[in-house]
Each structure stands twice: as structure tokens, then as C-alpha cells.
Amino acid sequence: MTPKGASNTPALYHGGVPGLLPGDLLLPPVVTGARSCADYDPEHCRPDRIYLTTHREEATVYAALRALGGGGDVYEAEPLSELEPDPPDLDTTTSSYTTRAATVVAVVRRAVPVAEALARMRMAVAMLETAPALHALAQGANRDGDEVTFLALARHTK
Secondary structure: OOOOOOOOOOEEEEEEEOOOOOOOOOOOOHHOOOOHHHHOOOOOOOOOOOEOOOOHHHHHHHHHHHHHHHEEEEEEEEEEEOOEEEOOOOOOOOOEEEOOOEEEEEEEEEEHHHHHHHHHHHHHHHHHHHHHHHHHHHHHOOOOOOOOOOHHHHHOOO
């Protein structure tokens, strides 16, 4: 996929560190020293990349979980290098991508509370419990047999 200059590329969002402004750079944790999902899940999260999604709601969850007390921001972003699907071995269309860096295009939302992320996760779990097809997807979504995260499932429920 090419960076967001192409006319058919949807808006891309990033949820993370608060306080950035349009024109600021989004850089990976290995450069900034910021905490990231790689601190907790290095097998699935890379500290040398930033993550973008076409789903504003997904970026909102990441913004809320950015720090223990929440408070991260949601940005519309434009990648500065080639986008890679996340996870990289997906056979289908994905809504999540990684890139080396991006520019903040717009601030979508400030200070997302952690309670909002928890509510969104509870909704996703409730949907899984009531939808057998989604439960089956959760069981087979990862060929390596690893647990499927909420956000991976949420991508398939939109």
C-alpha cells in the first residue's frame, strides 16, 4: 500500500502520546523512548514502527490505553514511508498498518479516558459471546495458535 497521497487511500488514524499538533512527527518508540505495546507484547508489536488504522474507534482504544491512566490523543496521520499490513502475513484486507514515521495531519480527539477503552472492549466481548461466527473467527484467526487480541477481533466486527 502506498502512503496517503493516493486518491483511493482512506484516512489513517493513530492513537497515542498526547499533545502533538498538525505537522508534528509520529516517531516509533525506539526513537522517542515512549512506552508502547512492544513493552508488553514484543512478539506482536514492533518498537521500530508506528501503527496506523483506518478505524478511528480502534485508534481511540489505543489512545485510551496509551498510559495506565489513559489520556492519549487520536490523530489523523499521513505516513512518510511505505505502509505494511499488520499483521504482515494477513491474506485478507486489513485496517491496520505499520510504517517508520508519519506526520500528524489533524488532531481528532484529545485526552481519551481509559474507561472508554474498557467499555469498547466489553462491547466486543459481548458481541463475541452472542455471535457464533465471530467466536469461530476468534478461534481460527491466528494460524500460530496464539491468543487473538481484542483489537484484532474488533477489526473483523466493523
